[in-house]
Amino acid sequence: MHQRTRRLLAALITVPLLAGTAACSSTSGGDPDPTTAGEPEDVTITIMGKPAATNTAALALFERQVEEFQEANPHITIEASDVPWDAKTFATRLAGGSAPTLLRVPLTEPPALIERGQVADLSDVTGEIEGFDELNPRVMQFLERDGAVYGIPEKSYAFGLVYNRDLFEQAGLDPDSPPTTWDEVRDYAAQISEKTGKTGFGEISTNNSGGWHLTGYTYTNGGSMIEQAEDDTWSASFDDDAARDVLELWKQMRWEDDSLGDNVLGKQEDLVADFTAGNVGMWVSAPPDVYPNYIAQGGDPEAFGAGPMPQGGADATLAGATVLMVSATATQAEKEAAVKWIEYRALRPNYDFDVAAETAEASAADGLPVGVPVLPIFSDETYAAYRDAIDEFVNVPVENFAPYVASLSEFEYVPEPVVASQEIYAALDPVVQAVLTDPNADIDALLADAESRVDTILAQHAS
Structure with a gap:
C-alpha cells in the first residue's frame, strides 16, 4: 500500500530563480601548461525548462539568467528548449537520443528512467552543492538508490481546488469559503452553471491527465491505485468503491447536472486557458503551478482562488514534484555543467x-508573480527565512490562497504510483473519457477492464 507522509506548508516563494556560481572544475587532458593547466573544458549543454515565447516576462528573466550564468562560467554554453515534458513523446525522444542533456520531468518518471539506465548518477558532483543534505527526503527517496543520486528536485506540489472568485460571487457563493467535500463541489458547480451559464467544474482527460485526476480523487476517498504484496510484486487496486465513487460523481455532474460543460477531452493547458478567460468556475490542480500561467495569459489576480483538495473522507491529497535529471549519455564535463546550472x-x-531578495525584486519589476504559496523542497526553517527575505516584494494576493494553505497541515500527502505511473494513467484515460462522453458508460466493466490492463503493465515491469 502507499506510504503516506505528512508535511506542513512552510513558506511563500517565487517561481523564477537566480543565483551566482563558481567555475566548473573539469579540466582537459594534455601536458601541464602555465597558461592552460586547471582551466575548465569548454562544454555545451542542452536543457529543458525555457519558458514559452508567449510568457514574455518569464522568458526575459530566464534569458538574463542564462546570460549571467554564462558570464560567470564562460566555458559553459547553454542551449535551452521550451518544449515541455510530454507523456506520449518523451520516452521516444530519450530512447532515440534526441532528448536534452538536462531533463525536467515529473516525479513519476525517475523510477523507470533509473531502471532503464537512461539517467546519470550525480553523486560524484552533488557534494559541491551547498545545502544538498537539506533537500526534502520525501522527494529524494525517489532519486537516490544504493548511494547513487539520479536527480534534484526543482519544486514540489500538492493537489488543491482552483476557482474563480468572481463566478462564485455571481452565483451567490462565498469566495472565501470554497467547497471542502465532493458533495459540496457538486452543489457549487450546479449553482455556478445555473446562475452564470459557465462551466461549473472543469475536467481534463487526455495526455494521461484523466488517469492522473482519477488517481488524485481516489486518494481523497481513501483508495489506492496499486498495492504491493509480501513478495514485492505489485497489482492494481482501484476496482473498488473509492474509484467507483469518483466516476459516479463525474457521471452525475456531466449527465444529470450539466455542470461539467462539453469540453471534457482536453489537457491541462486547455483548461488553464478556459479558466483564465472566466469560463470555468472550479477545477483541480496544483494552485501554485497554475497561477503563473494564469497571470501570463492575462488573468485577474483578484479573481484567482485556491482552496483545499475536496475530500471524500480520507483527508488526503496527491503530492508530487518536478525534478531535474541528467541524461546518461552526458559526458563528465556536461554532467558537471548541468549540476552547476541546477544549483544556479x-x-x-x-x-x-x-540572491532571493534580488530575484524577487527583479521579478516584481517584470510583473512576474512573487510570493505564490508552495510546498518547500528545503527545510521549514530555511523557507521561513526565505519568506522574510522576499516579503517586501510579494505581489500575489496571498489571502486568496488562504483556504489552500490552511488545509495542507491537515492532509496526508500521498505520492503518485511508484511503479509505471504514466502507463497507469494512460490506461485510465479511456475510463475517464468514456464516463464523460457516454451517459450509458458501464463503470463496473470499465474498472474491471482497466485493472486487467494495469496488472499486465505491472507484470511487465516486474519481469
Whole structure:
C-alpha cells in the first residue's frame, strides 16, 4: 500500500530563480601548461525548462539568467528548449537520443528512467552543492538508490481546488469559503452553471491527465491505485468503491447536472486557458503551478482562488514534484555543467537570501508573480527565512490562497504510483473519457477492464 507522509506548508516563494556560481572544475587532458593547466573544458549543454515565447516576462528573466550564468562560467554554453515534458513523446525522444542533456520531468518518471539506465548518477558532483543534505527526503527517496543520486528536485506540489472568485460571487457563493467535500463541489458547480451559464467544474482527460485526476480523487476517498504484496510484486487496486465513487460523481455532474460543460477531452493547458478567460468556475490542480500561467495569459489576480483538495473522507491529497535529471549519455564535463546550472537557477536562491531578495525584486519589476504559496523542497526553517527575505516584494494576493494553505497541515500527502505511473494513467484515460462522453458508460466493466490492463503493465515491469 502507499506510504503516506505528512508535511506542513512552510513558506511563500517565487517561481523564477537566480543565483551566482563558481567555475566548473573539469579540466582537459594534455601536458601541464602555465597558461592552460586547471582551466575548465569548454562544454555545451542542452536543457529543458525555457519558458514559452508567449510568457514574455518569464522568458526575459530566464534569458538574463542564462546570460549571467554564462558570464560567470564562460566555458559553459547553454542551449535551452521550451518544449515541455510530454507523456506520449518523451520516452521516444530519450530512447532515440534526441532528448536534452538536462531533463525536467515529473516525479513519476525517475523510477523507470533509473531502471532503464537512461539517467546519470550525480553523486560524484552533488557534494559541491551547498545545502544538498537539506533537500526534502520525501522527494529524494525517489532519486537516490544504493548511494547513487539520479536527480534534484526543482519544486514540489500538492493537489488543491482552483476557482474563480468572481463566478462564485455571481452565483451567490462565498469566495472565501470554497467547497471542502465532493458533495459540496457538486452543489457549487450546479449553482455556478445555473446562475452564470459557465462551466461549473472543469475536467481534463487526455495526455494521461484523466488517469492522473482519477488517481488524485481516489486518494481523497481513501483508495489506492496499486498495492504491493509480501513478495514485492505489485497489482492494481482501484476496482473498488473509492474509484467507483469518483466516476459516479463525474457521471452525475456531466449527465444529470450539466455542470461539467462539453469540453471534457482536453489537457491541462486547455483548461488553464478556459479558466483564465472566466469560463470555468472550479477545477483541480496544483494552485501554485497554475497561477503563473494564469497571470501570463492575462488573468485577474483578484479573481484567482485556491482552496483545499475536496475530500471524500480520507483527508488526503496527491503530492508530487518536478525534478531535474541528467541524461546518461552526458559526458563528465556536461554532467558537471548541468549540476552547476541546477544549483544556479533551482537551488541556491532558496538559501542565499541576498540572491532571493534580488530575484524577487527583479521579478516584481517584470510583473512576474512573487510570493505564490508552495510546498518547500528545503527545510521549514530555511523557507521561513526565505519568506522574510522576499516579503517586501510579494505581489500575489496571498489571502486568496488562504483556504489552500490552511488545509495542507491537515492532509496526508500521498505520492503518485511508484511503479509505471504514466502507463497507469494512460490506461485510465479511456475510463475517464468514456464516463464523460457516454451517459450509458458501464463503470463496473470499465474498472474491471482497466485493472486487467494495469496488472499486465505491472507484470511487465516486474519481469
